[in-house]
Amino acid sequence: RKLILKKKWDVVIATSSRLMTASLGAWVAKRTGSKLYLDIRDLFTDTMDSILAKNPLRVLMPLFYLLEKWTFRSADMLNLVSAGYLDHFKRVAPNLSPSIYTNGIDEIFLKNDFKINKNRDKPLILYTGNIGVGQGLHKIIPKAANELKEIQFRLIGDGSAIRQLTNNHLFKLQTIIEVLNPVLRGELIKEYQEADILFLHVDDYKAFYKVLPSKIFEYAATGKPILAGVSGYAAEFLRNQVLGVEVFNPCDVEAMKAGLQKLLSGPKEIDRKIFCTTYNRKKIMKKIARNILSI
Numbered sequence: 001r002k003l004i005l006k007k008k009w010d011v012v013i014a015t016s017s018r019l020m021t022a023s024l025g026a027w028v029a030k031r032t033g034s035k036l037y038l039d040i041r042d043l044f045t046d047t048m049d050s051i052l053a054k055n056p057l058r059v060l061m062p063l064f065y066l067l068e069k070w071t072f073r074s075a076d077m078l079n080l081v082s083a084g085y086l087d088h089f090k091r092v093a094p095n096l097s098p099s100i101y102t103n104g105i106d107e108i109f110l111k112n113d114f115k116i117n118k119n120r121d122k123p124l125i126l127y128t129g130n131i132g133v134g135q136g137l138h139k140i141i142p143k144a145a146n147e148l149k150e151i152q153f154r155l156i157g158d159g160s161a162i163r164q165l166t167n168n169h170l171f172k173l174q175t176i177i178e179v180l181n182p183v184l185r186g187e188l189i190k191e192y193q194e195a196d197i198l199f200l201h202v203d204d205y206k207a208f209y210k211v212l213p214s215k216i217f218e219y220a221a222t223g224k225p226i227l228a229g230v231s232g233y234a235a236e237f238l239r240n241q242v243l244g245v246e247v248f249n250p251c252d253v254e255a256m257k258a259g260l261q262k263l264l265s266g267p268k269e270i271d272r273k274i275f276c277t278t279y280n281r282k283k284i285m286k287k288i289a290r291n292i293l294s295i
Contacts, residue, residue: 001031009034011292016071019044023067026074035295038075039288040098043088043210044068050207051133068092076295079288084210084233101288103214104281108185109221114193115269122152122176123264125227126195128188129215131179132159136203139251140229142170145177147253148260153177153199156191192222197263201229204250212237217279223270225263229256244270 012034014025022038029036045064052058072078072093079099080089089098131137138161145153153176155165165171166179183191192198198219202208209232216238219226226245228238229252238245244267246259 004028004032008032011035011037011295013037013039013292015039015041016044017041019064019068019071023071026071030074035076036074037292037295038072038078039081040072040078040085040089041081043085043207046088046207046210047205050205072096077291079291082210082212082233084212088210099288099291101284102212102279103217104279104284105217105221105276106281108189109218110276110280112189112193114189114222114224120152122150123196124152124154124194125197125199125260126154126156126191127199127201128156128191130159131155131157131162131165133161133164134203134205134208135159135161135201136250137161137201138165138168138171139203140201140253140256141165141177142168142174143253144256145174146170147257149176151176151260154180154191154195156180156188157182192224195222195224196268197225197227197260198222199227202231202234202250204231209233216242220272220275220279223272225266225268225270227256227259227263242275243272 009032012025012029012032014022016022016038022040025038026036028034045061045068048064049061052061069092072089073096075096078096079101080086081102083100127137129135137155141153141155142165155178158181162179171177200213200215200219202211202213212234213230216234220242226242228245228247229250230238230247231250235247238247246262248255248259
């Protein structure tokens with residue numbers, strides 16, 4: 001309140017990586033008489049509906065629904081990061097027509113060559129990113145590693161579920177799973193170069209059927225084969241837009257093994273120039289900037 005006292009902006013821009021961040025943006029816009037642009041990157045109520053299904057805190061859900069409705073309807077213009085959010089959005093704010101601009105591919109990934117491969121005895125499957133409950137790695141990696149002795153797994157990241165992963169009894173039996181701390185972007189490029197297959201996994205919560213993980217764009221830019229345990233809109237997007245991908249149902253080890261065998265016997269490098277051109281982050285940002293300026 002102190003910060004915005006007697007001030008006015010042309011446009012307030014907020015993101016919903018957290019609902020309260022977007023709500024704060026809406027409140028500031030109302031207080032200052034500014035236009036509001038919202039970028040919706042997560043459906044908080046959908047996620048909480050799944051996570052709190054058997055939790056007493058579920059009594060708070062009506063409050064969250066009201067807050068979400070007020071926040072979305074306060075926007076002068078709104079962008080959805082996933083087309084999977086459209087049905088939910090139409091129920092909450094039917095009078096708004098959102099744009100759909102996804103995540104994109106950063107310049108550093110477009111400029112680098114990822115074809116460099118070190119000779120090794122075992123193919124390397126690489127996962128990079130958050131290791132949280134939403135990714136569900138603890139539900140599949142230990143089991144898969146127990147049955148795939150000829151594969152090396154490398155997981156780079158941190159998160160709320162890392163102990164669930166490393167404390168798993170099957171994990172403790174393995175010597176083929178490496179878990180490394182997050183690394184800087186330059187080091188990450190080297191890790192991608194070294195990998196044979198890139199791994200993606202999102203747990204089988206109903207709320208996650210609508211998401212489009214940003215990691216998809218980074219992975220696709222490398223030209224490396226992708227093994228993805230996803231469902232819903234993300235699975236549809238990968239099958240339709242990205243070449244060299246094997247999609248399997250989350251937490252299904254047998255389906256994962258079948259997809260892996262297909263990738264191991266297929267091409268090691270995939271030409272995704274069209275995808276990279278379409279989802280170049282600079283191009284997407286220019287379109288979003290034009291939208292913001294238009295209000």
